Amino acid sequence: MxxxxxxxxxxxxxxxxxxxxxxxxxxxxxxxxxxxxxxxRTATFDVPGMTCALCPVTVKKAMEGVEGVSQVEVDFDTRTAIVVFDPSVTSVEAIAAASANAGYPAAARG
Known part of the structure; x- marks a missing residue:
């Protein structure tokens, strides 16, 4: 005790x-x-070129590689990527370009 x-x-x-x-x-x-x-800021991208199960992995890695991006969620079924990023460090255009450079053109939704 x-x-x-x-x-x-x-x-x-x-x-x-x-x-x-x-x-x-x-x-x-x-x-x-x-x-x-x-x-x-959060942006949603249409990534229509994703056609196989490995495509989202490539898109996610490409977008995560952009400085200022803190989170990426890729949905193969809807062919979209939702990205959380710091707009003082990067832009929607830079994130889309990273995806395009990986072979998957992406367009931000309005």
């Missing part, structure tokens, strides 16, 4: 002492993360 009390007291001391570290995080770091999330 005595060991349990000592262990509990030790864990509480560690937990409580860690709180000031969280509270002292610079607010600029928190604001920067929020601004980055707000700056992201």
């Amino acid at each position: 005595k060991r349990l009390l000592i262990a509990t007291a030790g864990l509480m001391a560690i937990g409580v002492s860690g709180l000031p570290l969280i509270a002292s995080a610079p607010s600029s770091v928190l604001v920067s993360a929020a601004q980055a999330a707000e700056a992201e």
